[in-house]
Amino acid sequence: TLIKGFNVLRGMPKGGMLVLNTDRDPEEFLKFLPNKNLLKAIATIDVSKATDAIVDDFMDIEGASSAVLGRGIGAVLAGAVAKVSGDFKLESLKKVVQNSDAAEKGYNNVKIKEL
Secondary structure (H helix, E strand, C coil): CHHHHCCCCCCCCCCEEEEEECCCCHHHHHHHCCCHHHEEEEEEECHHHHCCCCCCCCCCCCCCCCCCCCCCHHHHHHHHHHHHHCCCCHHHHHCCCCCHHHHHHHHHHCEEEEC
């Protein structure tokens, strides 16, 4: 995976968070992060289990289209980020994503390891 071969935290200010799309526990990835001291939290979410959306193109990836926010996998990841960061409430997120059920599944199913 990318995390094993690339310093994914390079340039991150102290106190950041890392959210990974995987079915594994967050603790399993700490050994691959040379600068894990930058993180306040690492989290994992199994997007494929959290949504019934079938991704057959990349238009659902956030940033690929400005017309839609959170249609499938993006909604799950946004829900996970909402919970990990604590910067915004799930109810606020559900008002702006197209798939509010997927956002809620991401919020409720993310595994978080505070550091």
